[in-house]
Structures are given as structure tokens and as C-alpha cells.
Amino acid sequence: MRPEKVKFMLLAADMKRAVRFYKDVFGLDDIFVSEFWSELSFGNAIIAFHGGHDGSINTTGLSFQFEDVFDTVERIEKAGGIILELPAQREGEPIILGRYRDPEGNEGFITQYVG
8 A cells, every 4th residue: 555645744833933934935835734733735745744842953854955045045044044054065966955944943954956
């Protein structure tokens, strides 16, 4: 039996703030929003949020790719996130890679393909 969907779950101390951040910064769309469980989407990708988190750091493997990763840096900071590593191209890789932390403590990656 195959899964119906795959969801990537993040933790949220403040659900309204978490949903607003991911909608404003990354342009995700509402599927379902409540105080303790919310789901946002981009295409077939679903990012879920579980409420009740204490705001401590939560390292994730979540990565968003953009046409202009430096514009995304500005949006992250304006929305209350922190840039942990400014985007830079690493030798031998076809991407510019940066790291961020959202206001809930979730850490992820932002990239730009430069092929």
C-alpha cells in the first residue's frame, strides 16, 4: 500500500505567527488552519504545523528553492526570521545555499539553482 500524501511537519509555539511567516515569506497556501494543527501547501508539497512547541531550536531538513535566494533573505528577516548562514555557492555544487531559523525555532535551508 502506498501513502496518500507526504507531509513535512514543523513545530509551532504560536500557530498564527507560524502560518503567517510561511505564507508571507514562502507564499504557501492554506489547506487547514487551527490552533493545534495546520497545513499549508505549495503544489503537492504539504507543510504541517503541530502546536504546543516551546520555541526551542528544531533542526529540520526542510529546503525551499527560489529564483532569487537573496530576495528571500530579506523576506525572512522582515517577517521575524533569522539568517543563520548567508547564501553562498559551495565548490562543486550547482546551488547557492543558505540557512534560516523561523520565529518558532525551526531551522531550514534556502537555495537558488545556478546549474
